[in-house]
Amino acid sequence: MIGWLRRRWGGSSLFSTGAALFVMVILQTLALGFGFPSFGEWLSRWWMNWLNILRNNAGIGIIALGMTFVIISGGIDLAVGSTLVAVGAMVMALIDTGPRGVLLNLGITGASAYIIGIAAGLIMGAALGTLTGLLVTRGKLPPFIATLGTMKICRSVTQHFMQGYTPTVPRPFLQIASLKVGGLLVMPILYWLACAAIFYVISKRTAFGRHVIAVGSNERAARLSGVNVQRVKRMVYALVGVMAAASAILQVSRIGSMDYANAGSGNEMDAISAVIVGGTSMSGGRGFVLGTVLGTLIIAVMNNLLNLLGVPPFLREAFKGVIVIGAVLLQKREATS
């Protein structure tokens, strides 16, 4: 059967990523076991497990979409986790219903406060991303260094100003993530899917999406073809900033609070891992939005599998490392064959 699949879809660059995910899902299904009284119970257990996986990884999945564009353009963004914390803190401070709530003190409450909070959060994400973009384009800093700097700045400033301040997130705001559709908690998954669809279309059909590839593939040729390379780079970082902000809003509405020291930390590496496992080239020019969705799922399913198998938590990161290295080795072999 694998032979048939390979003949059918072997030409697609996502074949091995999809195949890897398929194998993972089978293993995970086996690990879930069959010790259930009825098939119906087994199915509902399997289905709930899946909803859990998707819901828990929607935040990373959303950031990874933005990261895909950054990496295709030949860059990297280490600051997404800190952007998430900074935006999350600001949104919470805005919508806080406690005595220090910013919008409350301005007399704005209810839906209009939430809309302002969300819009301000997304704008702040875009602004932080644009700042990175300016450092990379105008300042000519390598993206690794520029975002290493903004990563430190964002988190430290957030921690300083949020000391001893625990905003109260109003209950209705939590509905953003926990509104039930058909009795199921699926809002985060829907946001993720919607973002993935939008990014896919941008990447395939718009001039901007194709310019990102051109810039990552041969920046000089792109510039000499009239592509506004600086603008493309600024937009790519602004976009990943917006995605980090969206992820922040999602997290605030899911949990209703945020640990400023730890929230979002490691998100940058998780997002980069998902992008890499999805087949996007670290050196830019070649990448797939769908691959990133698959990559996010591979890592997520593997985590779940390890959990089901009872592998101790400290060891799980090691498997993540193995997956990333293995995926790149596989892609290298395919590229040369």
Place this chain on the structure above:
Amino acid sequence: MDLTMRGVTKSFGANNALRGVDFRLSGGEICALLGENGAGKSTLMNILGGVVPRDSGDVLIDGKPVSFAGPKYSLAAGIAFIHQELNLINDLTVYENLFLGREPRTRSGAIDIPRMRSEGRRMLEGMGVDLDVNAMTRGLDASYKQIVEIARAMMAAASIIIMDEPTSSLTDPEIERVFAMMRALRGQGVGIVFISHKLREVARIADRYAVLRDGEMVAEGNVADVTASDLARFMVGRDVRADALSQRLRSPRSVLRAERLTGNGFRDVSFDVHAGEILGFTGLLGDGRSELFLSIFGAGGPYTGSVYLDGKPFHPRGATRAADNGLAYLPRNRKENGIIPDMDALENGSIVVWPKISRFGFIDRRRQGDMFAGQVRALRIKLAKPTDMITSLSGGNQQKVVLAKWLSSNPRVLILDNPTQGVDVGAKEEIYDIILGLARQGVAIALLSSEAQEIIRVCDRALVMYHGAVAGEAWGETMRERAIMRLATGAGV
């Protein structure tokens, strides 16, 4: 050492790159291997160098059959392959590069630097080269880098050296230095395969020639028995034009005018290109013509002076603005500046017009396809389907795609920098026809070229640059190679 290749075949998929090729080389001779791009030269030499395996046929060295599983093995057998893109590490010294990968060790296991220095020095002296082994490679000019590569081959006791277009990025005095080196090696009994597109160089340096066309050896013999135009005919399989093509269509309307431009690499340059005119710019390496036009296009360094487009001051901030204003720029070095390797031919050929054919940011894919199909017909681009990757096309067709992306934007001013670089003889003539056709449509064309022949044949007049300044103008009777050379070398008229 005698080399014989007999009945060598090689195919890549459905493409028969070599169909039973015979090739021989004796020690102490220079054999020019000629052919258009895609004729099979590189494949043949890659088989000899162990880079790719052959499908069938024999390779004999001194009568004994050999087979190389990799470049390592061919080098051990005395065959050195010097690629067009030099494989030197710029941040190492000359002696470190000479011994790269084969560093001698002292008894304690450390690298034996004194021995590397002395052996390297002895080798360079033996080759008659005055070069400090302690010099950093980065600081060497291109000919010395080539010589370091040759010396490295000699250090490995090579008796056959394959040189792939060694002169393509060299200036005239540098070419002389490499040629002197090649003659000296020939005197020592080394056999050299010289791959080149420059037929006049072949006539000067090579003893024998061998011409490949479509994977078959179509001619070989002694260089002394043929003329350069014979060789050109063997390569393309028909007569090659050498007649002047310029059409003198200069209209009175000035399109692009520059006054006293001074910037990094050029100074005090003024010129005026009219609609329908093909104005040439030529000179030796480092004459500043590319820097000049990159700056005018908004993609180079800043400058002082004024540029007028249709009589109005024009100073674009960035290439995007220049393109919006009807300028087009075909850069030199297609691989570095022209093509986007991760995209297909269709996208490479339409990237410039995306802003024009997009609605709400979405590319109108039907229009994109129609426009590109039109260019494919007009420029006679050979491809199986528009979604072929650009890198799978031959050099000439890649260049046509790069040209297509600009032509679909209907430019008023077309700047062409070395438009026929790395393009074979047949495609070259086709590109000339395209350029002349555009001039007939009233496009103002600046043709930058290092080939005097190209300038003389295609341009209406030419400015010759020397060290960033215009040394003189050539037109009509003064458009002669010697006159241009005198200006380009700063010798005056």
